[in-house]
Amino acid sequence: MPESSPRASADYETARRDFRWERPGHFNFATDVIDRHAAERPQAPALQWSDESGRSLCFTFQELKERSLHAARFLTGLGLKRGDRAFILMPRVPEWWFLVLGCIRAGIVFMPGTPMLTAKDIRYRLEAASAKAVLTDSSCLDRFEGVMDVAGVTTWVSTGDAPAPWTRYTSEALAEGQAVAFPPTRAEDPLLIYFTSGTTGMPKMVQHTQASYGQGHLITGRYWLDLRPEDRHLTLSDTGWAKCAWGKLFGPWSEGACNVVYDFRGRFDPVAFLKVLERERVTTFCAPPTAWRALVLQDLKAVDLSSLRHTVSAGEPLNPEVIETWKEATGLFIREGYGQTETVVIVGMFPSLEPRMGSMGKPSPGFTVGVINEQGEEVADGQEGDIAVRVKPERPVGLFHGYLNDDAANAASSRGDWYVTGDRAVRDADGYLWFVGRSDDVIKTSGYRVGPFEVESALLEHPAVAESAVIGVPDDKIGQRIKAYVLLTPGHTASPALAQELQDFVKKTTAPYKYPREIEFVSELPKTVSGKIRRAELRATQKK
Ligand code: ATP
Ligand code: MG
Numbered sequence: 001m002p003e004s005s006p007r008a009s010a011d012y013e014t015a016r017r018d019f020r021w022e023r024p025g026h027f028n029f030a031t032d033v034i035d036r037h038a039a040e041r042p043q044a045p046a047l048q049w050s051d052e053s054g055r056s057l058c059f060t061f062q063e064l065k066e067r068s069l070h071a072a073r074f075l076t077g078l079g080l081k082r083g084d085r086a087f088i089l090m091p092r093v094p095e096w097w098f099l100v101l102g103c104i105r106a107g108i109v110f111m112p113g114t115p116m117l118t119a120k121d122i123r124y125r126l127e128a129a130s131a132k133a134v135l136t137d138s139s140c141l142d143r144f145e146g147v148m149d150v151a152g153v154t155t156w157v158s159t160g161d162a163p164a165p166w167t168r169y170t171s172e173a174l175a176e177g178q179a180v181a182f183p184p185t186r187a188e189d190p191l192l193i194y195f196t197s198g199t200t201g202m203p204k205m206v207q208h209t210q211a212s213y214g215q216g217h218l219i220t221g222r223y224w225l226d227l228r229p230e231d232r233h234l235t236l237s238d239t240g241w242a243k244c245a246w247g248k249l250f251g252p253w254s255e256g257a258c259n260v261v262y263d264f265r266g267r268f269d270p271v272a273f274l275k276v277l278e279r280e281r282v283t284t285f286c287a288p289p290t291a292w293r294a295l296v297l298q299d300l301k302a303v304d305l306s307s308l309r310h311t312v313s314a315g316e317p318l319n320p321e322v323i324e325t326w327k328e329a330t331g332l333f334i335r336e337g338y339g340q341t342e343t344v345v346i347v348g349m350f351p352s353l354e355p356r357m358g359s360m361g362k363p364s365p366g367f368t369v370g371v372i373n374e375q376g377e378e379v380a381d382g383q384e385g386d387i388a389v390r391v392k393p394e395r396p397v398g399l400f401h402g403y404l405n406d407d408a409a410n411a412a413s414s415r416g417d418w419y420v421t422g423d424r425a426v427r428d429a430d431g432y433l434w435f436v437g438r439s440d441d442v443i444k445t446s447g448y449r450v451g452p453f454e455v456e457s458a459l460l461e462h463p464a465v466a467e468s469a470v471i472g473v474p475d476d477k478i479g480q481r482i483k484a485y486v487l488l489t490p491g492h493t494a495s496p497a498l499a500q501e502l503q504d505f506v507k508k509t510t511a512p513y514k515y516p517r518e519i520e521f522v523s524e525l526p527k528t529v530s531g532k533i534r535r536a537e538l539r540a541t542q543k544k
């Protein structure tokens with residue numbers, strides 16, 4: 001594992017100045033990272049797993065090594081070869097981690113999917129990515145009933161008993177000496193393919209290399225999460241999202257921390273979850289904004305959260321109101337991290353930075369992040385532009401290899417010397433970045449540009465608002481008029497008077513031109529399966 005860089009707790013400016021990407025010819029997360037921890041701290045806890053029924057299991061780094069060796073031999077024994085693609089769909093069961101590490105060791109390209117996918121979604125993914133294998137859990141078998149005819153899938157693996165063509169996988173330990181030799185992978189060999197969240201359209205297939213996610217996430221684990229070997233880290237995500245790679249796989253294990261996993265199957269229950277943080281003595285915790293918004297509505301004094309030393313958020317912008325409430329109750333600031341399935345954390349409120357409410361922070365060590373215009377030139381501080389990562393003369397290691405079979409997406413994300421993220425931001429004079437919105441979500445009204453998030457955050461400060469989604473509706477006079485879909489907190493009832501009150505409230509909380517001219521009260525907001533607000537879906541329902 002490259003050891004080129006100062007520790008996280010080091011001053012941010014020093015870390016940025018001194019960090020250099022190591023570019024080894026060969027890299028493999030299982031052999032270079034997991035096996036190193038197994039050699040140095042064999043008995044240290046690596047995976048602390050528990051579920052809703054109270055079952056609890058702990059695996060050490062030595063056990064992780066042995067079980068992933070067994071998984072690699074099991075998969076190659078079924079005929080899977082380096083470069084073959086395996087679609088893996090499992091809830092948060094320990095087998096997910098053993099099989100994924102087995103794939104990595106053997107050079108099999110794994111493609112995570114969320115257990116919430118339907119048969120139709122699964123067929124799309126298997127076909128789009130030319131999958132060779134399916135790895136699933138007995139609880140997900142029904143999802144494959146209509147897709148067993150997909151051409152090219154030769155290997156079907158489940159954790160439970162199932163008739164042919166399914167083969168049963170049970171996790172076992174395998175001593176090093178019993179394993180066939182897995183030749184080292186090259187740093188640029190393919191590691192995994194993720195499907196993006198599909199917030200704006202069909203999910204795109206993001207290809208990462210052994211280095212780009214396996215090595216690149218040391219930025220996430222070391223600098224942003226600030227992990228140490230004694231930490232017990234929990235990221236709230238299911239296994240199908242890049243967030244899992246960030247916070248439940250590469251991030252914590254890069255630094256030798258314990259990965260705390262709570263396996264729940266139904267809806268996210270904030271009360272139960274707070275108890276897990278208390279019981280497992282979690283020290284660092286990452287959740288997406290949709291979960292943070294639910295967590296801060298609970299009685300935070302009823303749980304002992306004194307083990308926590310860092311709390312962070314990523315995936316969507318986080319409303320300042322939420323950060324304030326959490327800080328009042330726990331004393332901890334929720335630090336944001338910005339990135340994509342395509343990247344590791346590229347902008348973050350790093351621990352040594354002076355926190356600024358509502359800002360995503362500053363560019364990560366190892367990345368040049370610019371705010372650029374259509375010509376690919378950096379705009380002046382205070383001006384809005386596209387968030388972009390400099391890829392020339394050198395591409396940072398923690399950036400994906402490209403979209404699979406999608407020339408249009410590859411072309412759209414490339415501009416001059418930059419990779420363009422598709423998000424808009426402003427950089428202030430001190431170098432902090434302020435998220436404006438996804439390019440498609442930014443509203444143009446009466447000559448102003450308004451990010452929906454600003455309006456949503458203003459609304460959220462009103463006690464009647466639990467959550468909202470703001471879009472621009474085509475308007476002949478002013479281009480677009482601002483419309484808010486509002487979900488009320490319990491005890492409040494929709495009425496024209498309340499709509500008026502909210503409008504007046506926003507006019508006072510933020511610049512008056514940002515107030516929503518239309519308010520619609522709803523009982524649910526459209527979200528992706530990973531919990532992100534789908535403003536595109538709301539826009540599609542609007543006519544002139
Ligand atoms: P798709 O690309 O399919 O529409 P998606 O972009 O939501 O889906 P992800 O890769 O999961 O898929 O999400 C990355 C996006 O999430 C970023 O481009 C950005 O819009 C948003 N995001 C992530 N972190 C933050 C953050 N801290 N603040 C604001 N937005 C964030
Ligand atoms: Mg995206």
